[in-house]
Amino acid sequence: MIGSDGQIGGAPTLEYASEVGGLLDDGLLLANSGGTILAVNTAAVRLLGESVVGKNLAEVVEYDEAIEKQKRLANNGIDKEFLFQPKSTVRREFKVRIKQLENGLVLVLVMDMTLQRNLEKVRRDFVANVSHELRSPLTSLAGFIETILNNEIQDHETLIRFLKIMDEEAKRMARLIDDLLSLSRVEVDEHIVPSEIVPLLEVIRSVIHSLEDRAKRRNMRIDFLDNRPTSSANLYMYGYADEINEVFHNLIDNAIKYGFEKTSIIVHVNAQQDDHVIISVSNFGDQIAEKHLSRLTERFYRVDKARSRQIGGTGLGLAIVKHIVNRHRGLLSVKSLSEGKTTFTVELPIINGSERKNASKRRNVSS
Ligand SMILES: Nc1ncnc2c1ncn2[C@@H]1O[C@H](COP(=O)(O)OP(=O)(O)OP(=O)(O)O)[C@@H](O)[C@H]1O
Ligand SMILES: [Mg+2]
Incomplete structure (x- = not known):
């Protein structure tokens, strides 16, 4: 039972509220009967800002009075629920629930629905x-x-x-x-980490081989450059060969489609860090404007819809690539220079020598 002094059976309500509120992802506010906010939990600070204590509820969780007039707090504030969009540059939407307690204190729950x-x-x-x-x-x-x-x-x-x-x-x-x-x-x-061992470079070489004819039809050439100090060594990673194949198939297929005729496509294996390798696919064509770059991996996103459709693209290729790379705990990035060189880079975790020996021992034991 909460007393009108803000106490629950001797324990201070405000402390209690902030302790309980700390467990919540939703914002929790406690106000007096006049609507002045007495205490808030951490989530409320995150959602509504630092300086809400001392302000009036109507000011903090304002809502469109024209639509919600009948539900206003002034109407004694008993069990109300309404949606509210805070003024901010980013569009956000909160659901607010208000409960008036017996002693006149007001409890407010703010849920982020964005x-x-x-x-x-x-x-x-x-x-x-x-x-x-x-x-x-x-x-x-x-x-x-x-x-x-x-x-x-x-x-x-x-x-x-x-x-x-x-x-x-x-x-x-x-x-x-x-x-x-x-x-x-x-x-x-996506959340399941792959457990099979994939010979990465073999997969990439076979993708290049399978796309060479298509490149030739556009008078293009696919160059494979390996810049590692020990470039002859293969690279192994935990993964699924089919999915890794799909990643490079999509990237090189895009390079053929969107690169200019009679240009080269460069598949580049870059300096290998301890446990990562960086592989990039570059082509020469129209520059992709900055505003498109972060959206290329959205499903169905195409820079030039008409042109991509005409070429036969559905705008799903890079979305698939992104998810496969995520699944393999890698990183995908893209750069497009004003001279028209576009480079998609994939960073992938690889298995070092001793780890690979252990993995194959485990495999022998379990098989
Ligand atoms: N190498 C590239 N150079 C220039 N633009 C590219 C390149 N790769 C992708 N894009 C742009 O990004 C868009 C999305 O690529 P994505 O691979 O997802 O779809 P798509 O190639 O149109 O169709 P799909 O791969 O499903 O057949 C393309 O439509 C194109 O506008
Ligand atoms: Mg594509």
């Missing part, structure tokens, strides 16, 4: 994007099917041309679905 709101928005945008990306090829396919069914095509050549376009559109849809499945798989497994 992350939840943002996640809801990401989910809505995602569904809208997927629907849009699937609808475009589907509409095109339906159009061609209708034309063919209506016997509107007289000659064989036109029919073949239409079927080729339909084939492309169907493949685009299949690619999109594969990418979405791949993305959701790596997202789900």
Whole structure:
């Protein structure tokens, strides 16, 4: 029972409140019957600022009075709940719950809903994007099917041309679905640290080999440079070969798509630190403007939507790369210079010699 002097059975309420409040992620405020704030917990300071003690509640958790007039604190403040957006440069949203205690003291809970709101928005945008990306090829396919069914095509050549376009559109849809499945798989497994051993350079060399023909068709060359002092030595890491393959496949595929014709792509293995290696993929093309750089790994983000779509991109490649790199406890970064050199860098943890011997011993014992 809390007394009107702010005591619970002899223990001071304010101390009690701040002790209990310290356990909460939500902000907790205690005010007197006039609305003057007497005490706050650490989360409330984080959410509302340092200097709220002594201020009036109505001032601190202001809300849109026009919408919420009937729920105002002046109306005796019993069990109210409302949303409130603090004035700040970053858009945030708090849910506020107010409870008036028997002795006139007022207890206020402030919950930060920003992350939840943002996640809801990401989910809505995602569904809208997927629907849009699937609808475009589907509409095109339906159009061609209708034309063919209506016997509107007289000659064989036109029919073949239409079927080729339909084939492309169907493949685009299949690619999109594969990418979405791949993305959701790596997202789900992101917290599981991989345990298999991957010969990193072998994987990269095989990716280069598989993409060489595509590069040639654009008169491009893929150069592999190994700058380590012991460049012949292979590098091993804990990981999944398929996923590491996907990382470099996506990066080199982008370099071929977005680099200019007749330029080189450089895959560079850089100085190996104790337990890390840095691998970069560079191409020469249009510079990516600064404002796009931090958004490239968002799903469906494309600098030039029309151009990427025309090339066949869905904007999921780098999102997949980012999640795989995260899963492998690595780092992905990008730089684009005004001369048009764009470099994606992947830093990956590697296994040093003795660790590898132990790992293979463990493997022998367990197998
Ligand atoms: N090497 C690069 N040079 C210039 N722009 C790039 C490069 N790599 C990526 N981008 C830009 O980043 C965007 C996102 O790349 P991402 O790989 O995620 O998608 P995509 O290549 O369009 O499609 P997908 O990889 O799904 O087939 C691209 O659309 C392009 O605008
Ligand atoms: Mg791509």
